[in-house]
Amino acid sequence: MNSYISRVLEETKKKNANEPEYIQAVEEVLTSIEPVIEKHKEYEKLGILERMVEPERIITFRVSWVDDSGKVQVNRAFRVQYSSLIGPYKGGLRLHPTVNQSIMKFLGFEQIFKNALTGLPIGGGKGGSDFDPKGKSDREIMAFCQAFMTELQRHIGQDVDVPAGDIGTGAREIGYMFGQFKRIRNAYEGGVLTGKGLSYGGSLARTEATGFGLSYFMRELLKANNNQSFKGKTVTISGSGNVAIYACQKVKEMGAKVVAMSDSNGCVYDEKGIDLDLVKEIKEVKRGRIKDYLEKHRDAKYMERTSDDSPIWTIKTDIALPCATQNEVTLNSAKKLVENGVIAVGEGANMPCTKEATEYFLEKGVLVGPAKAANAGGVATSAIEMSQNSMRYYYSFDEVDKKLDCIMTNIFKSCQNSAKEYGYENNYVAGANIAAFQKLAEAMVAQGVV
Numbered sequence: 001m002n003s004y005i006s007r008v009l010e011e012t013k014k015k016n017a018n019e020p021e022y023i024q025a026v027e028e029v030l031t032s033i034e035p036v037i038e039k040h041k042e043y044e045k046l047g048i049l050e051r052m053v054e055p056e057r058i059i060t061f062r063v064s065w066v067d068d069s070g071k072v073q074v075n076r077a078f079r080v081q082y083s084s085l086i087g088p089y090k091g092g093l094r095l096h097p098t099v100n101q102s103i104m105k106f107l108g109f110e111q112i113f114k115n116a117l118t119g120l121p122i123g124g125g126k127g128g129s130d131f132d133p134k135g136k137s138d139r140e141i142m143a144f145c146q147a148f149m150t151e152l153q154r155h156i157g158q159d160v161d162v163p164a165g166d167i168g169t170g171a172r173e174i175g176y177m178f179g180q181f182k183r184i185r186n187a188y189e190g191g192v193l194t195g196k197g198l199s200y201g202g203s204l205a206r207t208e209a210t211g212f213g214l215s216y217f218m219r220e221l222l223k224a225n226n227n228q229s230f231k232g233k234t235v236t237i238s239g240s241g242n243v244a245i246y247a248c249q250k251v252k253e254m255g256a257k258v259v260a261m262s263d264s265n266g267c268v269y270d271e272k273g274i275d276l277d278l279v280k281e282i283k284e285v286k287r288g289r290i291k292d293y294l295e296k297h298r299d300a301k302y303m304e305r306t307s308d309d310s311p312i313w314t315i316k317t318d319i320a321l322p323c324a325t326q327n328e329v330t331l332n333s334a335k336k337l338v339e340n341g342v343i344a345v346g347e348g349a350n351m352p353c354t355k356e357a358t359e360y361f362l363e364k365g366v367l368v369g370p371a372k373a374a375n376a377g378g379v380a381t382s383a384i385e386m387s388q389n390s391m392r393y394y395y396s397f398d399e400v401d402k403k404l405d406c407i408m409t410n411i412f413k414s415c416q417n418s419a420k421e422y423g424y425e426n427n428y429v430a431g432a433n434i435a436a437f438q439k440l441a442e443a444m445v446a447q448g449v450v
């Protein structure tokens with residue numbers, strides 16, 4: 001390995017020893033940009049990598065709120081303002097009990113590369129809290145969101161930092177946060193949050209954007225490899241949240257048969273094809289569990305999750321779309337998928353494949369659509385939401401969807417071109433890292449030592 005990369009990697013591991021997800025994300029990028037570092041010897045003197053692995057700012061704060069029984073609850077919250085090189089910090093807010101600094105930093109780090117790939121003027125950030133929205137009443141969700149925003153509002157703004165949704169943060173939570181922001185600041189700063197409701201500044205197609213974008217990216221990837229397509233292919237999709245649902249909708253429209261979806265408890269397998277209207281009703285309306293699917297489709301199968309290896313990856317499929325969470329595809333799961341003949345994996349979630357799983361797929365010739373590129377449709381459409389807010393104007397659904405399709409197609413092309421240029425043909429994981437890194441490094445050099 002190049003000595004500059006290995007030194008920075010060692011230092012990062014030492015400095016962040018208790019942050020495994022962060023180290024994993026940094027290692028994945030640094031080990032794939034070697035040819036760029038070899039070509040630009042000046043980067044070492046300029047400390048490009050050292051600056052890239054240190055967030056500009058991390059804010060940690062306490063969130064106190066009152067539950068329905070009158071008891072005070074306390075959560076820990078974060079905002080990682082990772083990089084403002086190419087635009088205001090931009091990235092979602094995750095509400096999940098597993099949230100910690102390592103996960104926030106890994107997501108912030110991934111976000112700067114993803115946002116660079118979109119070609120739009122957005123920097124990178126991420127935030128969230130270890131608050132668990134599951135089982136909370138509407139009033140409790142509002143109380144938490146208001147308390148969370150009471151502190152967060154000091155640090156954000158439409159030209160400073162623009163948060164959005166992520167796991168556990170959907171339109172309801174963004175609505176409560178936006179209301180509180182507006183109340184405290186006494187200004188209608190529409191572009192301060194994205195993923196807003198359509199009645200007060202949201203963009204059409206933002207809800208669908210990450211899942212649709214993933215499908216467009218994978219369509220291009222399949223086309224570039226022997227002119228394949230989704231038509232007639234079997235697809236399994238983990239998760240049953242925002243990304244999973246709209247990926248399912250779009251790949252079905254493209255002629256695929258989705259046979260399985262999941263949540264953190266287990267997965268349903270419906271060999272006739274998943275009834276997406278029912279999944280939407282269970283998840284978007286009733287906020288229920290995927291197991292409830294069997295109440296209507298008794299011939300479908302339910303497999304409970306009992307270990308780190310999700311049962312969904314034991315199902316035979318042509319294309320796997322992990323759309324739940326990080327490290328959900330282990331090496332064991334990757335081996336099972338390959339044994340069952342998988343041809344492509346499209347990462348809808350952030351870093352859903354472990355490093356070993358990704359390496360195994362690439363070694364076995366499975367096509368991998370890496371998260372930074374494949375799930376960039378969400379943030380790209382958030383940037384389109386910001387531009388509509390600035391113009392005080394709305395695009396139609398079709399206009400946004402067409403822009404999204406165009407952006408995803410361009411992202412695929414830049415991954416493909418960078419991979420080719422640096423001798424990694426068909427390795428879109430390396431292609432995405434190189435294309436994004438080059439853009440960020442160039443901006444860093446241009447802006448001087450800051």
Ligand code: NDP
Pocket residue numbers: 165166167168169210238239240241242243244262263264265323324325326328348349350375376378379
């Ligand atoms: P949602 O909260 O809407 O859905 C998340 C889904 O993943 C749920 O089905 C959830 O199941 C499941 N899940 C969550 N945590 C775990 C876990 N630890 N183990 C197994 N399953 C789990 O989130 P999104 O769909 O918005 O996000 C999914 C992924 O996509 C995340 O990695 C996110 O960072 C990424 N992403 C999202 C974007 C967006 O626009 N929303 C943009 C780009 C990336 P359960 O209900 O049981 O918790």
